[in-house]
Amino acid sequence: MTILFEIKKNYELQKVTWKEKDILVNTDCGVKQIRIWKDRALLDWHVRWRDEVGKNSLAVADRMIRTSEGKPWVDMGSEYLTLHDYVEGTHERSGHEKRWGLLIGNMLQAGLELQEEFSSVTKEDHYSFDACLAAIHKLSKEYNELVSVKNSLPEANKRLNLAMELKKASSHVPLPLFDSDTHMNNGGQIFNILFYRGSDDYPEHGYQPLRRLLTEWLKECGPYSLRKLLTCINEHFSLEREQGYLLLAEILTPWELQDCVVQLKNEELAHIVSYVKSFEQDWDFNRILLHCFTDWMDDKRKRVAL
Amino acid sequence: MSHSNETVNYGPILFQYDLYPEKIEEVGKVKKVISRRGTFALKETSLNEEEASWFTHVIHRLSEIGYHQIVPLYPTKYGDYTVQYGNRTYYLMPWFAGGDRFGLTREEAIIEEIGKIHFLTLKEQDFSPEVVDHSFQYLMQRWESRQLEMERFAEESERMPYMSPFELTYLSHFHHMMRMAEDAKRRLKDWYDACHSEKRYRSVLCHGKLSRNHLLYSHHGEPHLLNFEKAVLDTPVRDLAVFFRKAVHLSNWTKEEGGRLLSLYQRHIPLLDEEKSLLVSYISYPEPLFHSVDLYRHQRERYSQIEFVHRLEKRISAMRHIRDFCDLILTPPPPQPLDTNINTDHI
Numbered sequence: 001m002t003i004l005f006e007i008k009k010n011y012e013l014q015k016v017t018w019k020e021k022d023i024l025v026n027t028d029c030g031v032k033q034i035r036i037w038k039d040r041a042l043l044d045w046h047v048r049w050r051d052e053v054g055k056n057s058l059a060v061a062d063r064m065i066r067t068s069e070g071k072p073w074v075d076m077g078s079e080y081l082t083l084h085d086y087v088e089g090t091h092e093r094s095g096h097e098k099r100w101g102l103l104i105g106n107m108l109q110a111g112l113e114l115q116e117e118f119s120s121v122t123k124e125d126h127y128s129f130d131a132c133l134a135a136i137h138k139l140s141k142e143y144n145e146l147v148s149v150k151n152s153l154p155e156a157n158k159r160l161n162l163a164m165e166l167k168k169a170s171s172h173v174p175l176p177l178f179d180s181d182t183h184m185n186n187g188g189q190i191f192n193i194l195f196y197r198g199s200d201d202y203p204e205h206g207y208q209p210l211r212r213l214l215t216e217w218l219k220e221c222g223p224y225s226l227r228k229l230l231t232c233i234n235e236h237f238s239l240e241r242e243q244g245y246l247l248l249a250e251i252l253t254p255w256e257l258q259d260c261v262v263q264l265k266n267e268e269l270a271h272i273v274s275y276v277k278s279f280e281q282d283w284d285f286n287r288i289l290l291h292c293f294t295d296w297m298d299d300k301r302k303r304v305a306l
Numbered sequence: 307m308s309h310s311n312e313t314v315n316y317g318p319i320l321f322q323y324d325l326y327p328e329k330i331e332e333v334g335k336v337k338k339v340i341s342r343r344g345t346f347a348l349k350e351t352s353l354n355e356e357e358a359s360w361f362t363h364v365i366h367r368l369s370e371i372g373y374h375q376i377v378p379l380y381p382t383k384y385g386d387y388t389v390q391y392g393n394r395t396y397y398l399m400p401w402f403a404g405g406d407r408f409g410l411t412r413e414e415a416i417i418e419e420i421g422k423i424h425f426l427t428l429k430e431q432d433f434s435p436e437v438v439d440h441s442f443q444y445l446m447q448r449w450e451s452r453q454l455e456m457e458r459f460a461e462e463s464e465r466m467p468y469m470s471p472f473e474l475t476y477l478s479h480f481h482h483m484m485r486m487a488e489d490a491k492r493r494l495k496d497w498y499d500a501c502h503s504e505k506r507y508r509s510v511l512c513h514g515k516l517s518r519n520h521l522l523y524s525h526h527g528e529p530h531l532l533n534f535e536k537a538v539l540d541t542p543v544r545d546l547a548v549f550f551r552k553a554v555h556l557s558n559w560t561k562e563e564g565g566r567l568l569s570l571y572q573r574h575i576p577l578l579d580e581e582k583s584l585l586v587s588y589i590s591y592p593e594p595l596f597h598s599v600d601l602y603r604h605q606r607e608r609y610s611q612i613e614f615v616h617r618l619e620k621r622i623s624a625m626r627h628i629r630d631f632c633d634l635i636l637t638p639p640p641p642q643p644l645d646t647n648i649n650t651d652h653i
Contacts, residue, residue, distance in 0.1 A: 029324040029383070054384060055355075057318045057391040066385035085383075191317030 003034065003081065010067040010074045011083060024086055032065065033086040035200050038079050042202060045118045047072045047082075049179065050198055052110035059103035059194040062087075087188035087195045094221040099194045100187070101232020104210065108237040111176030115205070122177055122205040127253055129160050135261045145272055148280050149260060156254035163252035166245050173242040177203040182213050184220065207250035214251075215282075215289055223292045230296045240300050248297070251290050256282035316348065319389050319396050322382035334519070338401060345401040346380070351535055353395040358388040361397075364511065364537045371426045375419050377402060377522060377532035402522040402530065412518050413553055415529035417567045419521070420513060420549070421574030423531075424542045427511035428575060438507060442498040446491065452596055453487050456480075459599055472602050472614040479595075479622055486592045486625060493587035500580030508578070512545045514538050517552060543581050546571065547588035554627040555620075564631040586632040594621045 007025060008016045014028045025032050037043040050061040062084040064072035073080040093100065133153065140146045181199035188195045218226045233239060239247060260279035264272060320327060320339065325346065331338040337348040353361060365379055365387070379387045380398045389396045410418065431437075460480045463473035501507055513520070514536030522530050538544070546568075553559060553567065577585065598618045601608070609617070 051384070055390060057322065057389055063384045065383045066381070070381070070385050072385070191321050193318045193321065 006074050006076065006081060007032075007034070007083060010069075011065065012068040025083075031086045033062070033084040035082045035084065036076075036079050037073070037082065037200065039121070040080065041118070041121045042200075043073060043080055043082070045114070045121050045177070045203060046198060046200065048114055048118070049107070049110045049177070049203070052113065053103065053106045053196070056102065056106070057193065059099050059106065059196070061103075061107075061196045061198045084197075085190075085195070087190045087197070089188055090185050091187040091189040091194045093184055093187075093217065094225045096194070097225060097228040097232045100217075101229055101234075102236055103187070103194055103196055104213070104229075105233045105236025107178060107182075108176050108210070108233070108243075111178050111203070112174060112237075112243075115174050115177045118177060118203070119205070121202055123180065123202040124205045125208060125255075127160065127255070127258060129157060132156075132257055132261050135265060139261075139264055143272055145276050146264075148283075149257070149276060152254070152257060152279075152283055156257045159252045159254050163249040166249035166252070170242045170245050170249075173246060175206045175246060176243075177205055178207070178209040180204045180209055182209040184213065184216050207247045208255065210247065211250045211255070211289075214293075215285055218289050218292065219285055223288060226289075226292050227296050230293065234300070240297065244297055248290075248293060251286065251293055254283075254286075256286055319348070319391050322384065322386070322389050323380065323398055324383050325398075339398075345403075347377075347399045347401050349397050349399065349533075351395050351397070352393075353388065353535060355390065357535070358390070358395045361535055361537065362387040364534045368423065368426075368511070368534075373423055373426055375422070375528065375530050376534070377530045399532065402524055410529070412521060413549075413556070413567060414570060416516060416518065416521050416531075417549065417571045418574075419529055419531050420516060420545050421571040423513070424510040424545070424571075425574040427539075428542075429509050429539075431507045431509050433501075433505040433507055435502065438498065438501045442494065445494060449487065449491060449494075449591060452593070453484065456483065456596055456599060459603065471611050472618065475615050475618055476599060479618075482622075483592045483595055486590055486629070490587045490591035493583050493590065497580045497584040497587060500583060504578075504580060506578070508541065508581070509539050510542045510545075510575075512538050512540045512542070514545070514548075516545050516549045541581065541584060542575060542577070543585045543588060546585055550585075550589055550628070550631065551594065551624075554624045554631065559627055561627070561630040561634045564627075565634050568635065582635050586635055589628050590625075590632050592625055595625065 003022070004016050004018070004025070007013065007027075011027075015026070017026045018024070019026045019031055022036075023034060025034060037046075047064050050063045054060040054063045065083045065085070066072060067074060073082045091099075136146065136149055136153065140150055179198050180201045180203055186197045186199075188197060214226065214229075217229055221229075230239065237243070256279060259282070260275060263275045316327070316330060316337065316339075320341075323346075325339060325341045325343060327339045327341045329340040330348075331340070333347075335349065337350070339346045339348050351358075362379070365376060368374075368376055369378075377399045380400070381387055382389060382398075387397060460477060463469055463477055466473060469477070513531065513534060515533060520531060520533045522532060524530055550564060550567075553564065595618065598614070598621055601617075602614050
């Protein structure tokens with residue numbers, strides 16, 4: 001009741017009823033989504049990057065609807081409430097690389113511009129190859145199914161070293177912040193707009209979320225479409241120089257190995273086979289992703305040389 | 307609900323206002339958007355991001371300094387006052403159907419309102435000889451190069467074995483046009499000299515595109531200015547020159563009417579002598595005539611010969627009105643009548 005009252009009062013809406021308690025409301029301006037925030041700094045980040053990305057009208061993030069006083073949130077005492085448009089369904093991917101490229105390019109640009117200001121609200125995963133190695137040695141003593149995982153270790157080590165070299169060479173280059181829970185399914189469609197549902201999570205410092213998104217894209221749309229997507233992102237945010245090398249470093253980092261180890265540690269034997277299978281798939285897809293990206297970068301370099 | 311192409315095309319823009327149109331009509335340069343939440347005017351412009359930001363700032367600034375006779379902008383649900391879509395920029399305003407007007411004519415209302423804006427935004431600039439020199443030289447060079455172009459066209463026309471009616475009309479007025487241009491340049495020099503001797507220069511917020519189409523009446527009959535897309539900080543003369551150049555084309559124009567409109571303006575902000583020189587210089591330079599020539603040279607297929615001739619003659623006639631009006635602007639005001647009731651006992 002309090003939430004509905006606050007929404008009605010602060011957004012000057014005539015009609016507000018629950019569509020899905022604490023998540024969605026029906027209003028005279030359509031269905032809106034509610035988000036509750038406890039961390040003001042995190043909220044500020046989410047307001048800013050959404051606003052930056054929403055400067056164009058073709059590919060936008062779910063910006064905070066302003067209150068009648070023009071504020072992006074309602075102060076509820078110990079927490080803040082924000083109201084967003086709610087768009088059901090998903091936006092098509094293959095064939096719409098231009099629009100997705102605009103969205104991702106703008107997200108990267110916003111993340112780079114805001115990275116200094118919001119460096120305190122980020123989260124970052126650290127990769128420990130030694131920890132992976134130790135865990136796999138221990139697990140392989142108990143289970144025989146980990147052959148493919150064990151076999152991948154030399155290449156994983158090589159890739160990681162290469163990634164670290166690349167990162168070291170570009171250590172002076174700032175990394176963009178990126179919404180951590182980035183997935184293709186977050187993109188909806190309304191009035192021919194790519195409407196992106198952002199998360200309420202802490203942003204990640206670097207290219208890991210983008211790597212995940214590119215892998216998803218590759219799995220669903222294939223290498224040809226992925227290359228088109230990279231070209232379209234590049235029109236709005238250059239991936240040809242240092243930022244491209246930093247993305248390459250992230251693609252080289254064998255995150256799939258660490259993910260697999262985390263899952264193996266926590267699960268029963270019954271699930272191990274399926275995890276190993278999933279690891280093998282991810283490993284192969286990441287190889288294709290790496291191949292596609294380096295090919296794309298080479299192609300760009302050749303064009304410059306020509 | 308209409309499902310025309312327009313509704314589909316404007317969807318991404320109107321979505322930002324949570325407007326779901328039942329009908330969209332094209333009225334002049336705006337779209338009339340009829341929805342359950344009311345009727346609105348959607349304007350499409352070519353403003354870039356920086357220009358759109360300045361435009362929004364101007365509207366807010368006018369409101370802050372207490373000027374409310376402007377057609378307001380509605381913010382989107384995200385708090386933006388303009389919407390970028392592709393390479394176009396849009397903004398939304400209330401629809402002014404127009405009601406009964408108070409006593410003033412449209413021209414009187416425009417000059418009154420612009421006088422108020424100029425008064426509220428008037429700023430005595432720190433005198434900078436470089437800025438004045440630059441403005442003077444820039445305009446002088448532009449005018450001289452335009453004169454050269456026109457001289458070239460006159461020479462080309464004279465070489466023709468058979469002159470067209472337009473060329474004939476142009477040539478018969480050519481010397482007169484050049485005299486007008488020389489007079490305008492002389493007045494510009496007067497302004498330049500006066501600026502240097504008085505060491506002063508005033509700026510105001512200029513509307514930039516004053517026109518009778520940019521004034522609407524609310525349903526209470528109050529005049530509201532709109533379209534501040536070309537607003538700029540400049541001499542007040544900039545707006546006045548645009549206004550009077552258009553006003554001389556009105557059927558009821560007389561120099562006395564011009565004088566009366568200028569007096570209405572000067573109730574808010576009396577012009578300095580050098581600003582009067584600048585106004586005379588701006589409006590007496592025969593650019594509208596040169597523009598007719600440009601149109602003839604570059605878009606000859608657009609009108610017939612007779613239409614071109616008619617257009618040029620109409621503008622020559624307007625320039626005559628301007629010349630008379632300029633004499634009036636430069637005429638010093640009559641001395642104040644002596645008060646016959648002054649008590650002279652104490653002298």
